Amino acid sequence: MDADQAILAFSALAQPTRLEVFRLLMEHEPDGLPAGEIARRMDVPHNTMSTHLAILTRAGLIEAERQSRSIVYRAQLEAVRGLAGFLVKDCCGGRPELCAPLIADLSPCCPPQKPSSKEVAHG
């Protein structure tokens, strides 16, 4: 993930509809959702949504695959990894003392156990 790619990703996520679409597709991993279904759920015209989906795709955050008449979109976990890595690693810059607490704060997000309740305490 270089700076140009990061800017593409940041731009793509800096728009309410697209951010919600991305989160929606994250929830629907690994099955994905067809374009029409996404547009319906977000209450956005299909052509407007098509533009947003193209921008997210160009940023590498989602990927399209045709399934019969539908085109199913899926979130790209690799992109999230790359973008979060860019944010955190970039801050390191040879200075782990800055970066370490950032990662330490992320780790409790995914404990090696199944969460029974939805509580996520941060702060």
Place this chain on the structure above:
Amino acid sequence: MDADQAILAFSALAQPTRLEVFRLLMEHEPDGLPAGEIARRMDVPHNTMSTHLAILTRAGLIEAERQSRSIVYRAQLEAVRGLAGFLVKDCCGGRPELCAPLIADLSPCCPPQKPSSKEVAHG
């Protein structure tokens, strides 16, 4: 970090000059840099830079503090933590199996070792 705040942060970082300024200020933690120095280093007019700095500040990514006649800007590590957390935790959505590998990829970025010969000095 809620969605609105995340969008502010993504928008702020989705611009080449601002992304570079943010990285520059990360390198200069915890001393920071005065606005004029930032503008000079980036070869950008001072008023243009002032606008960019205001946007980064409004997004919570940096903070200003007056020191005599200068206004010194510093990166906010808390914001990086929040944004990276939003990216990764948000992907969890009650599904640690998605999130865990993302964090696992970040961890080796900051091994628990001290920087040996590379002295970190502001130049």
Place this chain on the structure above:
DNA sequence: TCCATATGTCGAGACTACTCGACATATGGA
């Protein structure tokens, strides 16, 4: 007060993004 330095704010032009109607393309079925 006056001046120099340091930074912020305003306004306008150029550029870009968002939206959506209209049309085009692609698939499946009869």
Place this chain on the structure above:
DNA sequence: TCCATATGTCGAGTAGTCTCGACATATGGA
């Protein structure tokens, strides 16, 4: 081929962003 469904592309209007000259504000020194 014809039709219905599903999605993409184009064009135009509106709105927002980026940039920078000009001016305003804030600090320190004499």
